[in-house]
Amino acid sequence: MRPPPRNLSSFLSISISATRSLLTKPHLPSPRNPPNPFPQTATQPITKLLPLSSVPPQKPSQLPPRSHHFASRPPRSSSRSRPISSFGQIPPEDSSPESMDSSSPPIRVASTFASPFDSSPPHIDASSSFRKPISLWPGMYHSPVTNALWEARSSIFERLLDQSKDGPPQTELLTKTPSQSRTIIIYNFSSDYILREQYRDPWNEVRLGMLLEDLDALAGTIAVKHCSDDDSTTRPLLLVTASVDKMVLKKPIRVDTDLKIAGAVTYVGRSSIDIQIEVTQFQQDNPVPSDSIALTANFTFVARDSKMGKSAPVNRLLPESEQEKLLFKEREARDKLKKKKREEQRKGIENGGHNFHGEVARLNNLLSEGRIFCDFPALADRHSILLRDTCLENSLICQPQQRNLHGRIFGGFLMHRAFELAFSTAYAFLGQRPCFLEVDHVDFLKPVDVGDFLRLKSCVVYTQRENLEQPLINIEVVAHVTRPELRTSEVSNTFYFTFTVNQDALANGFRIRNVVPATEEEARRILERMDAEKIYS
Incomplete structure (x- = not known):
């Protein structure tokens, strides 16, 4: 019989290990009697997890030398990104996980693999699991952090199979503070070398695609905490990622230093929830809290009724501190400005275009160089390239291992795959490894289901070469x-990413090429993206 469900806060107040497999030591057979690969009886699992202290430290010689390619990369230009206020500061003299936030204990993440140096590797009992029923299991593809977060909030989704699915919706909205949704993740990269290997990229830094997946899972957990009413009789809301607005990488993220991710709700509308997340990583030679922020991100989630599928109201937000009140006002003003600009664009389209001649001039200006490429390729500018010649494509069948708690393909997985395709596109365009700067905007327009045939198509939509010290590839x-x-x-x-060129290459005279459209459709795509940048910047 399944124990009564606990509320989410009790799950998140516990240090969580992402290793959920049950382990048991195997019987060591005699060399003359090899083990039967198909035993008739199952071994009894041991529910004790391997302690991190049993993992031997890795010698320095086993690690690849650290690359210093980011040493001369300039900070992000202020003209492209507005500084996002910090909603939490960490005292430089005490950066231990326990002292980072007294109101919300951090979620600790451990590697999902056992040490390869154990003398007797444990037996994995694939027929056992802590989590039931099986219809609520998420996919097994995901990162240790994503698994830990979903494990923390899985009890809420178990109610979807109980009477609460046919129960009444939440009628009385609660008022919650940002501190009630604030959640912290700690990556112990300095001590857990197996976890470090799971997140290492080829250049000895954190694999950003996996980090994007973790950020989406964390934002979803924060949204669930804010919307939960702790009432087992009402049916819970379905929360869907609507968009990602300005995810800015301020400095490279090392894979050999502990990492902290913290996030909280900053603003709510009727059925939307804005969440801000900060990734911090201290450097031993510069323990200043304001300089420790490596990445900032803003997510927007929307709430749907789990039975009717229509938009549903969410709990109110009451900011307490001055910093929380400032963030609330900033996001509220930003939300109103975006709505106003979208309304102006809609009215302009309905009226046939308020500046028709101006739009035609912009199109012709973009198409002028492309027409030369098509009609007189030998006379075209050698420092330009057609947009269609920068394209790459990736296709996949969406597998059940990539689903989320709702049974659909996890949005973080889609961001992960899109980022790696965008990185490859920028790599092929530049002829050298690009430097990632930010996620400009992500729109989740339609859900993706298990079994769908998904095609990801990428291109360099345009470049910005005005700033010679930091040219941009969009x-x-x-x-x-x-x-x-x-x-x-x-x-x-739709995903939009921005990259730049390594500073050392620019110092040696490297220049990026100008991307030009060959068709009117491509020209309109470029203009639409440039106009959208003005809305979201």
Whole structure:
């Protein structure tokens, strides 16, 4: 019989290990009697997890030398990104996980693999699990942090199979503070070398695609905490990632130093929730809290009724501190400005375009160089390239291992794959490894289901070469859900990333090429993206 569900806060107040497999030591057979690969009886699992102290430290010689390619990369230009206020500071003299936030104990993450140096590696009992029922299991593809976060909030989703699914919706909205949703994740990279290997990229830094996945899972957990009413009789809300607005990388993230991610709700509308997340990493030679912020991100979630599928109201937000009140006002003003600009664009389209001649002039200006490429390729500018010649594509069948708690493909997985395709596109365009700067914007337009045939198409939509010290490469990735049987293709997601060039290459005279459209459709895409940048910047 399943124990009564606990509320989410009790789960998040416990140090969570991402290793959920049950382990047991195998019987050591005699060399003359090899073990039967198909035993008739299952061994009894040991529910004790391996302690980190049993993992031997890795010698320095086992680690690849650290790359210093980011040493001369300039800070992000203030003209491209507005500084995002910090909602939490860490005392430089005491940066231990226990002292980071007294109101919300951090979630500790351990590696999902046992040490390869154990003398008797444990037996994995694949038939056992702590979590039931199986229909609520998320996929097994995801990172240790994502697994830990979903484990923490899985009890809430278990109510979807109980009477609460047919129960009444939440009628009385609660008032919650940002501190009630604040959640912290700690990556013990300095001590858990197996976890470090799971997140290491080829250049000895944190793999950003996996970090994007973790950030989406953390934002979802924060949204669940804010919307939860702790009432087992009402049906819980379904929370969906609507967009990612300005995720800015301020400095490279090392894989050999402990990492902290903290996030909280900053603003709510009727059915939308804005969440701000900060990634911090201290440097031993510079323990200043304001300089420790490595990445900032803003997520927007929308609430849906789990039975009717319509938008549903969410709990109110009451900021307490001056910093929380400032963030609330900033996000509220930003939300009103975006709505106003979208309304102006909509009215302009309905009126046939308030500046028709200006738009035609912009299109012709973009198409002028592209027409030369098409008509007189030998006379075209050698420092320019057609947009269609920068394209890459990736196709995949969405597997059940990539689903989330709702049974659909996890948005963090889609961001992970889109980022790696965008990185590859910028790499091929530059001819050298690019430097990631920010996620400009992500729209989750339609859900992606298990079994869908997904096609990711990327291109360099345009470049900005005005600033010679930091030229920008803007990458567009569009995800299409295709159904060959029906001969249909629908856009499910759009992603926009910005990269730049390594400072050392620029010092040696490297210059990026100008991207030009060859068709009017491509020119309109470029203009739409440039106009959108003005809205979201």
